[in-house]
Amino acid sequence: MKRLWRALAYAAMATSWAGSAYAVSDAAILAPRPPKLLSEFGFFDDLKDRKPAAGVVNFAPSTALFSDGALKDRFVYVPEGKAASYVEGEAFEFPTGSALIKSFSFPADYADASSVVSIIETRVLLKHDSGWQAWAYVWNDEQTDATLNIAGAKVPVVSVAEDGAPISFTYAVPNKNQCKACHDVGGVIVPLGPKARNLHFELTYPDGTVANQLEYWQTIGILEGVPALDRIEAVPDWRDETADIDARARGWLDVNCAHCHRRTGPASNSGLFLNWSEPKGPSFGINKRPVAAGRGSGGRLFDIKPGDPDGSILVYRLESTEPGVMMPEIGRVLEDVEATDMLRRWISSLK
Known part of the structure; x- marks a missing residue:
């Protein structure tokens, strides 16, 4: 009815x-x-x-x-x-x-x-x-x-x-x-x-x-x-603590990063692809060394180091508000503190 x-x-x-x-x-x-x-x-x-x-x-x-x-x-x-x-x-x-x-x-x-x-x-x-x-x-x-x-x-x-x-x-x-x-x-x-x-x-x-x-x-x-x-697949609200944290993290990265970090995007030469459909492996940043991060690496060796958010370039750049280091490069001057906390927990859960 x-x-x-x-x-x-x-x-x-x-x-x-x-x-x-x-x-x-x-x-x-x-x-x-x-x-x-x-x-x-x-x-x-x-x-x-x-x-x-x-x-x-x-x-x-x-x-x-x-x-x-x-x-x-x-x-x-x-x-x-x-x-x-x-x-x-x-x-x-x-x-x-x-x-x-x-x-x-x-x-x-x-x-x-x-x-x-x-x-x-x-x-x-x-x-x-x-x-x-x-x-x-x-x-x-x-x-x-x-x-x-x-x-x-x-x-x-x-x-x-x-x-x-x-x-x-x-x-x-x-x-x-x-x-x-x-x-x-x-x-x-x-x-x-x-x-x-x-x-x-x-x-x-x-x-x-x-x-x-x-x-x-x-x-x-x-x-x-x-x-x-x-x-039809559905991306969860990244703030929903009852949803799977892997889906929340991938959804946030897809929306906030994949407009550049995709195979047909402006950052395709980085080899880092964060779109929703990208398999969770080296191309998604897992144990991937950067092509040319410069000071944007913060001395870290991997884009995403499973179990180690502090050792992950992704976290370093998302937490930064310094031009030339922070990601995304434009569209923000502040850190998305709640989202980076969620991403830290996600990386900590990776094996």
Whole structure:
């Protein structure tokens, strides 16, 4: 009965969407040069509160990229009457006119849910006939709109951690070339997050609907070709202490490192491949000597030394905040302390 009611609810949503005219500007998405202001896309009915317009769907990955503790809101838009195609193991193939939207924000106090949240930037990936285009928009102080920024920006962030410790650092909005650095796979810009394994879990939507994201996307008509859910691998939330630590570690490394450290990525010459499907052996860093780490090795001999996190280059570079040593090279200035603690425990468990 529960499944029947869910099916009926999804069908009602799909029918409602099919009869609506989206407020999103397809012309702005496909323009040779993106609009100056984020509001010109029409992605949000209420820009400040990030209330999505009709046809704009929020989504979330099970394990997210660490960006100095930024809170992130993610949305997908697929033009009316079109759908993305399911791709096994990689990002879905989206039709021309699609958009992926991600906003980065910081609360005044992480322990206080009612504290003021300041949006720093919103990044968009826009699908043209020629491929994906990546752009960043920086929000104004009034939090009323965001302006296209190609050169990058430095924004001071002041907050309070959950344990009461003060947080103060300079957040870096990436420039155009830095966007390409992470999203370049085989010389082509691609999305990183919307893969089946990252979306294969239930999400609560703004209207209260609770649904598996893959099932939801398929039902409302923005994704086609989805196989039976029990045939799809799922990456666990790396923070879930009840999940297998090997899967948690591999999931975190896949999301945070494999955009470069994969066979078709910018760091392919390192011989270190940290993508989800890579066998757990030397190519995954296990007892692997670095090709050319320089001072980035910290005097350690192996990328991952089983049973010895302190002797592993991976841990050394993830814990570092020193330019030229730290990994990832861009996208953070702070250490992801909780994640590196989990990775230490994972390496300690390896034999």
